Amino acid sequence: MTDKVTLTIDGQNVTVDKGMSILDAAKQIDVRIPTLCHHEDLCVAGNCRICVVEQKGKNTLTPSCATPAEPGMEIETSTPKVRKARKDIMALLVSEHNTQCTTCYRSTNCELQDLAAEYNIDNDIYISVVKPDLNIDKSSWSIEKDDSKCIRCQRCVRTCAELQHVNALAVTERGKDMRVSTFMHLPMNEIVCTNCGQCITHCPTGALTERRYYDKIWDAIDDPDKHVVINTAPSVRVALGEMLGYEVGTRVTGKMVTALKKMGFDSVLDTDFSADLTIIEEANELLVRLKKAFVTKEEVALPMITSCSPGWVKFIEHMYPEHLAHLSTCKSPQQMFGALTKTYYAEKKGIDPSKIVSVAGMPCAAKKYEANRPEMRDSGFMDVDAGLTTREIGHMIKQAGIDFLELEDSNFDSIMGESTGAGVIFGATGGVMEAALRTAYFVITGRPVPFNDLNITPVRGLEGIKEATIKFEDCLPEYSFLEGVEAKFGIAHGLINARQIMDQIVEGKSPFVFIEIMACPGGCIGGGGQPIPTNDEIRKKRIAAIYEEDMNKPIRMSHENPEIVAIYEDYLEKPLGEKSHHLLHTKYRKRKRY
Amino acid sequence: MAEVKELVKKLSKKYGKTRENLIPVLQGIVDEENCLSKAAMREVAQEMDISAAEVYGTASFFSFLNTKEDGKYKIRVCKSITCDMKGKQELIKVMEDMLKVKLGETTQGKRFSLLETNCIGLCDKGPAMLINDEFFTELTPEKVREILGDYIRNKY
Ligand code: SF4
Ligand code: SF4
Ligand code: SF4
Ligand code: FES
Ligand code: FES
Numbered sequence: 087m088t089d090k091v092t093l094t095i096d097g098q099n100v101t102v103d104k105g106m107s108i109l110d111a112a113k114q115i116d117v118r119i120p121t122l123c124h125h126e127d128l129c130v131a132g133n134c135r136i137c138v139v140e141q142k143g144k145n146t147l148t149p150s151c152a153t154p155a156e157p158g159m160e161i162e163t164s165t166p167k168v169r170k171a172r173k174d175i176m177a178l179l180v181s182e183h184n185t186q187c188t189t190c191y192r193s194t195n196c197e198l199q200d201l202a203a204e205y206n207i208d209n210d211i212y213i214s215v216v217k218p219d220l221n222i223d224k225s226s227w228s229i230e231k232d233d234s235k236c237i238r239c240q241r242c243v244r245t246c247a248e249l250q251h252v253n254a255l256a257v258t259e260r261g262k263d264m265r266v267s268t269f270m271h272l273p274m275n276e277i278v279c280t281n282c283g284q285c286i287t288h289c290p291t292g293a294l295t296e297r298r299y300y301d302k303i304w305d306a307i308d309d310p311d312k313h314v315v316i317n318t319a320p321s322v323r324v325a326l327g328e329m330l331g332y333e334v335g336t337r338v339t340g341k342m343v344t345a346l347k348k349m350g351f352d353s354v355l356d357t358d359f360s361a362d363l364t365i366i367e368e369a370n371e372l373l374v375r376l377k378k379a380f381v382t383k384e385e386v387a388l389p390m391i392t393s394c395s396p397g398w399v400k401f402i403e404h405m406y407p408e409h410l411a412h413l414s415t416c417k418s419p420q421q422m423f424g425a426l427t428k429t430y431y432a433e434k435k436g437i438d439p440s441k442i443v444s445v446a447g448m449p450c451a452a453k454k455y456e457a458n459r460p461e462m463r464d465s466g467f468m469d470v471d472a473g474l475t476t477r478e479i480g481h482m483i484k485q486a487g488i489d490f491l492e493l494e495d496s497n498f499d500s501i502m503g504e505s506t507g508a509g510v511i512f513g514a515t516g517g518v519m520e521a522a523l524r525t526a527y528f529v530i531t532g533r534p535v536p537f538n539d540l541n542i543t544p545v546r547g548l549e550g551i552k553e554a555t556i557k558f559e560d561c562l563p564e565y566s567f568l569e570g571v572e573a574k575f576g577i578a579h580g581l582i583n584a585r586q587i588m589d590q591i592v593e594g595k596s597p598f599v600f601i602e603i604m605a606c607p608g609g610c611i612g613g614g615g616q617p618i619p620t621n622d623e624i625r626k627k628r629i630a631a632i633y634e635e636d637m638n639k640p641i642r643m644s645h646e647n648p649e650i651v652a653i654y655e656d657y658l659e660k661p662l663g664e665k666s667h668h669l670l671h672t673k674y675r676k677r678k679r680y
Numbered sequence: 681m682a683e684v685k686e687l688v689k690k691l692s693k694k695y696g697k698t699r700e701n702l703i704p705v706l707q708g709i710v711d712e713e714n715c716l717s718k719a720a721m722r723e724v725a726q727e728m729d730i731s732a733a734e735v736y737g738t739a740s741f742f743s744f745l746n747t748k749e750d751g752k753y754k755i756r757v758c759k760s761i762t763c764d765m766k767g768k769q770e771l772i773k774v775m776e777d778m779l780k781v782k783l784g785e786t787t788q789g790k791r792f793s794l795l796e797t798n799c800i801g802l803c804d805k806g807p808a809m810l811i812n813d814e815f816f817t818e819l820t821p822e823k824v825r826e827i828l829g830d831y832i833r834n835k836y
Pocket of ligand 4 (some may be wrong): 120121122123124131132134135136137138149150151152654
């Protein structure tokens with residue numbers, strides 16, 4: 087039992103694993119210690135000092151997040167000395183802070199505001215030293231950076247380094263001039279930033295936020311000339327409730343649809359439809375590549391890697407520009423949806439596509455940027471006019487005065503509102519892979535994938551890199567070249583794990599034929615546009631909700647979605663056909679790493 | 681550009697390519713090039729396989745790793761507390777008048793830059809300043825006039 091330590095916190099004994107911080111030990115007995123620079127996902131920084139506690143026998147205060155629990159420690163978390171120190175720290179932070187809560191996007195969801203309210207800072211302890219000359223950086227389509235609200239906790243810097251391995255942000259200058267900034271203070275749209283938005287969800291304040299477009303959407307809704315269509319991604323429905331009074335992990339699909347209709351969207355559709363479509367196109371693309379590799383022995387890039395996460399796509403464009411051939415040419419579900427909204431949907435509904443405003447409700451910050459990529463205009467218009475985050479949708483529902491808890495459920499509109507369980511699980515890491523395998527296995531063998539209830543469990547869960555092996559037996563004649571092949575499939579989420587996968591590919595050592603990569607830890611359910619906070623506990627609950635939704639769907643394989651069958655019959659003709667090629671596939675570009 | 685690339689390669693070979701050798705490499709560039717250009721920092725990032733932001737973060741922490749092109753002669757007046765209390769402010773005024781620039785600026789023709797620095801370890805003989813590598817201590821306005829006058833007249 088040497089790997090346990092016992093200490094007392096506020097007079098209570100607590101026994102914890104050796105190496106655990108005083109902060110976490112306190113959490114175990116429900117003693118709350120305030121924090122700012124600490125985040126469960128990140129390494130310890132210990133720079134804000136708000137978490138100080140008093141340790142018996144020591145003159146100075148101890149930062150509880152950065153100090154491991156030791157046997158026999160006697161810790162007090164709320165002595166006059168501790169309270170005074172915390173209040174002083176808060177007052178200093180506030181004296182440097184451009185406190186504008188009434189106009190701040192993070193108001194009521196801000197860790198600094200919460201603590202300031204708790205400690206009730208007198209304005210006049212320290213004179214305000216807010217720097218007036220800090221401009222808000224709105225250069226990026228996705229990220230807004232306002233240094234005047236930054237408390238320099240460096241959570242964003244650690245996020246971008248430890249979770250994403252992009253290192254777009256760094257601490258620059260020193261002393262009173264210290265900032266969290268970019269290379270040479272370049273604007274966010276000129277650096278290696280992937281727009282993943284993880285820095286936003288890890289920022290305790292309003293210093294990093296997504297660019298907001300909801301005013302534009304309200305204008306479109308209010309314009310009688312415009313037909314406003316929204317499609318919502320799978321992970322929005324399992325997280326939106328968090329902003330509107332529900333427990334983490336509650337599915338609010340039906341209420342969300344009702345709310346969006348009430349707000350005045352002309353049509354509320356399901357991104358899962360185009361997720362199903364992505365699966366058909368992507369599975370077929372994979373089979374074509376395999377055929378080239380096995381049968382006609384052509385030069386072809388394998389493993390193939392998914393391309394539905396725009397943060398990941400920009401990452402590989404910057405970091406591995408020589409390896410873009412590995413990316414599937416499929417557009418993301420959002421962009422497929424957009425291209426079809428202004429073509430297929432417009433045609434079927436008899437609406438002039440120039441009058442359609444297509445909106446995407448996404449868990450994502452990078453989707454905003456993706457919508458604005460110049461090549462995403464295959465319908466002849468901007469395929470997607472605006473991307474909204476889950477957070478923005480939550481705000482809009484509140485702005486509309488809708489009592490969300492009291493809403494009845496309703497169903498997505500048609501057409502392009504029908505989806506399967508396979509489309510739903512796109513929202514969780516491993517989900518695209520699972521959905522693709524459900525369909526690919528069926529196409530190859532004519533039988534469902536041999537897992538209990540179609541649940542391909544090895545690809546699920548929060549492990550950074552996962553793999554699954556599937557053996558193809560009794561293949562249909564057309565795929566006899568895969569007979570007996572044991573294929574390995576890889577899944578990575580969080581760009582730091584993507585890097586490992588890519589380094590393997592660069593060295594020619596990748597064991598996989600097909601890989602799913604999501605930029606955000608946990609996949610879209612942990613996306614940069616999701617409600618704040620996000621941590622592993624929350625990710626797990628959202629993931630559980632996604633699989634629950636999948637199990638509740640009558641159809642759970644993409645190729646069985648009746649609207650998918652219909653769109654190929656009526657419009658696209660066949661997977662990877664000419665229309666698909668034009669509307670559903672895309673190209674990538676090399677970008678600079680430095 | 682090609683020259684910077686060569687220089688960075690040479691320096692990283694000399695000191696090593698790992699992260700902990702970043703500072704000597706940057707210092708080597710400043711010695712050769714007088715400042716760290718954007719291009720040079722990007723080269724270093726590439727050579728050491730770290731991000732450009734990280735290189736800039738490190739460079740901007742140290743006043744001796746300047747990222748702006750400064751004058752040939754860099755006058756660095758200590759701004760830390762001892763020198764400050766012993767009257768560095770007055771010295772700066774004198775030099776501002778003589779050079780016709782404000783603190784932080786560079787003269788036309790890029791001959792002199794008037795800068796501040798943190799403590800340079802000469803506190804017992806403050807106020808102190810550096811002109812490039814040469815240090816001057818126990819300064820008074822008269823002494824400064826003499827030293828700088830000599831530079832202006834005799835050093836190009
Ligand atoms: S960041 Fe927080 S404390 Fe600052 S203005 Fe916004 S809500 Fe208020
Ligand atoms: S931008 Fe946010 S996360 Fe980054 S240092 Fe500032 S307050 Fe912290
Ligand atoms: S959006 Fe992502 S890549 Fe860009 S700075 Fe933030 S964490 Fe880094
Ligand atoms: S939370 Fe412990 S030092 Fe910031
Ligand atoms: S205070 Fe000026 S040299 Fe130390």
